[in-house]
Amino acid sequence: MPLGISRGYEPGRTLLQLPITYIGAAHRARRGDEGSAQLASACEDMASNRPDLAQEKASDARAIFQKRGDLQSISDATRVLMVALADYESRAEALDIGEAHLAELRKTGQRAEEALVLQSLAEVAAFRCRGERRMQAVAWAEEAIGIQKELEDKVFEGYAHLALASALIQKGVKAHQRKHYQKAVKALKAALALFGAVPVPQEDEDTTSFVLARSGEARALHGLASACGRLEDFRTSVNRAREAAAIWQELGFRLEEALELEFLARLQLQLGQFKEGRKSGEEALKIFIGLKISIWQGVTLRTLVKALLRGKKIKEARKLVTRRQALFEEAKDVVGKAAALDATAEVLMAEGQAIEAANLLKEAMKLAKNTQMKDRQLKKYEATMTAEQANFYLQGQKYEEALQTAKSAFHLFEKLQCQVEMATTLSTMVMAHLCLEHPDKALEDTKKAINIYESLNDKKGEGLAWINHCSGLTKMGDFDEAMKVANKARDIFASQKLLIGEGQSLDHLSSLHMTRGDFAKSATCAKRARQIFNEAACFRQEAFMAWAEAEALFGLAQTQAEDFKPDEELPEVCRKAAEAAEEALRLAKEADDELLTMHAMQVVAKTRIMCFRHWEAGPFVEESLEIAQKNNQRMEEASLWLLKAQICICDGEDDKAKENAIKSRDMFEEMGNEQGMEQAREIIDGDYLRQQREQEEMGITAATPMPMMPSESQMYGAGGIGGRTGGPGPGPSPMAPPPAAASAPAAPVAPPKGGPTLQQIEETVQDIAMSLIGSDELQLDSALMDAGLDSLASVEFQNTLTKEFRGVAMPSTLMFDFPTAKEIAQHIKDNFRG
Template structure:
């Protein structure tokens, strides 16, 4: 029992590694000398520590072992709500919402017929609401909540009703029904207030009601709710809860445009958490403090706060929390446009997650790293020849990461992550000039997105298809896919989705305009032949001499041969890709052409004009229209 209490104390103080070690020792002793009921309780307690650590695999292992022991007890129903409820939460953490729903419904079939198990029934219905909301079935979640509230009324338990309303608030938020979420949160808080359940009222005001208000951008009312929670915490002399209030208040004050007040609140929270021995709480405040400084563009202070959080994690010995803080550090560097430093920090987060066998964390940080890699690579100056090798190596490293993300997602049986992993692999194929490979990845991502009915994932997959079409010079296909992307973005109503649409639209329009600028020779001849009146009205430019297309073509052929090391396959009609000019070399060729002929060429020029003959025609037109003299 002493070990069990020690584990609980360490978990509360945020020292999860120590809590888990003590929990394991406690379980081992109980397995040798304790009752099955004690063993089950110990398994569930240890499982809770793993849930706090977000370790889905070990949480499931503890939950399954506990439910197996439950079947050996004389009275299985009395503990089924707690054991199955824990197992359901573990399945949800593991992105197995369907399995969670199934397990919960099976347990309800066993428990519900028993008139003495009304409370257990409400527990299970409560967990079923959570599973359904994560699965995306808000309508059935509403039906189950009505059922749960009716049973709670039947036994006259306001606390259970409050918990059901709280869960429905979370469900409404997931369904983006924010008005209903606010109502449910307010009802839950009022019920707890009537009960005089001070601790629960404080946490529900902070974690539920305030959260909804922040999502609704109602920061002033969110601040008021935090003040009420803080006053109540002071009244009952609960320093940890008061510190929790201050930590949330610091971020809300920053949102209200007063970062200095936010910093002061954070400093107070840090002192209180330190005094209480809650290192995890202290670390979270440092993380929030870093975000406050970042919002104020004070990157030096943001970095100091993030590094302090890292130091604290090192003292605690929590690998997963350290990985999270490395991610925060990475975001600070990205905000300051320090791409290499950001990559270094996020790479550390990935390494830490790997070392801790945290596959889910590894996937998460890989995807964040991919975003940084793409931003970093696209920021390279295309005119700097020395950067071509850096670009190539960066693409190769990023591709390895993206493929690792896909493999881990498959092992985790996480279809959402698998979808995004394929999106990132496809993105790297695009950056490396391999549209066919990118299309295969985009098709896989799109298939999964449709299967999971996930609009955001579908948006990314279709956006990738737009880029594939552009690289294949299929402007019609790009426009058709762009329409699909626009439709999804409108349905989502998300600013980031719209920003993605705008970027893709700009790419498509740019490629379309370039195609329009390359008419057939017959049409061009007609355009270039002015009428007699126009000729007499036009001023004579005696300094301009139109370039000779044959001389220009031969000059470009010589440039390409020099780049690829000679070769009979380099001629005017053979596609450059077949002549040895890959996507990375094409960046260098475009740079050389711009410098040689003093014109600006679009980044898609090598895809829109894949042969030297086509590029020559474009350059002749550009030089002629802009009166640029080139004699070779």
């Protein structure tokens, strides 16, 4: 029976290793040789995911070869035995056997076999071994490369490069440092070149080397897909995985093809390509069913379910897991049943049944005890599934259950000394604390996580922990310290060129600036985050930041253009807010995110009202209201009833306005939102109307109460898209001037001539520089490099200016030719061409 369930699987390990199939084929050809028969059978067991049987047979074969002193066969058996032991979580034993055999080979001078055993040692040590062993894995792989180069064996030299890349990628996984992935990419490209140099055999020639080379090419492409994904270049990652899958299909390697397709499906989900991910997952599942490999059926089933759920195909996902569960039951396949329960839990979460989903994970854990998992494997699986339960509770807003379950998972990981998993579980505890209004405890846990990541030199993890710390500080109202922490996180991510983390940091900075009422800086941070998420191909996050930018610009317009009248030219700041709202709605629809579309339509409606076109706002409000009611978004529904009341006031329908305001007030009261209640009461009590008449008599355009900013936690669950929990919160929302009579739309405004003014350019340059420096103040004539714009940030500064002012040439010596924001702005103005 296969030993795995569906967690902790390592497709990278399988696809980056030197395959042992050629060993099996060579020994199968030796008819009548008992040792070879055993070894060939062991290779078949490994191909069928039976490492327990494989290790017994490889060990027996090795004993037979040792009796007759067949060194090459001993090496073959040793390598197969090492692979089987490593697959069965007996890595220490595998390394001991390999090192002992290496010592023997060094005495006999068997250089070719020495290189292959070195490579096997590197492959075993790269995965799930601690720091010293991972360092040793790199050394072993580099030594193997040197020997193969000396022997002029391009194929095996290429595989030695794969072993090196594998070790480097694993170092990167443990420490999240960009340099390891970059070195891995270099090794993988070297491997590709070596495999590509192997000539196509003629009809009567042996094809073994060529098949190994083509297989190596596919493995190198898989490695590049993995490394590029870690470097957040998801487009390249998908393309490389697709190329690898095509080679596996060409070679007829069904298992490897299926593994690659499952990996491809997950990458496609990362890019938001749900239909493509579903297709890849379905192809992979079909192959795994044919091969009768339960563990991978379970893994692929879960990936496929995620693709269906993200494509809003909940009924199809339910049908799929029900069918697979029945088939596993019929076959009495315990591993399959556990995997199907795991996938079914995902469906239950999509159906809003968090408790039921968590209970299914408990059942899966019980089934795991009836498999052949080793003790440590079983404990790791239990800890992982417990952590998953905690996440389910968190998503289902069962915060107390989430906290207690996460604590249990943390202690399980602590016993196993799984430090990374301990730190990630602390993140779940932090979010639960924040939702339970325990920010002080959240800060305690973020400090623990930061200490763990610092000890591991894990920059990505450290940055994410600082973001969580920022959330806790924001919750406590310590905005100055939260701003410092958000900038610290951003510096960490920027140093590693981790785009997603940098975007998340900017998300927090935008939110914090909004909280302080600094709408211009909020919009600048949101805009930069939007650009970063687009570059990283994270389109849902890009759409979210477009909404954040639109809300910030709307707030800026409220404060800067509150006295303009319907017969006057629409201020530039209002036009920008309206354009940003339209862009946010476009991106939300492209991302196919219903809740985000609802919020984008809200800001579109608000900007239409602000621009004296309230009659155009109505349809957006109505559609948003339907989405809010369907998804039980009570806070947003209350805000939308208030928007409807405002539109009624603009139409002169005071009674209807009061009816809508009463609905809004009652909902705000139910949720304990004082600010919303006060805004609604102004309309219900007629205070707003009286104020409006008084101001009209004085020739002043009155301000209409606008609904509060939507709550990110309502949209995306606790933490929002990057853990954003601060947000604008329930503080005072900006006020918008009401439209004039419905029959008097604002006159079209001619586009400005000559581009932006010098003052506008100076403000933009200043804002971009301040967001990169992390300062709230910057004099126009201050030298930017002296103010804290380092060399790394200056490159980003120049790139951002190039995108902002298209058509203006930015010399590579920009910072030296024009050292201040004022001089840079003048350069842009002098060279602006629109």
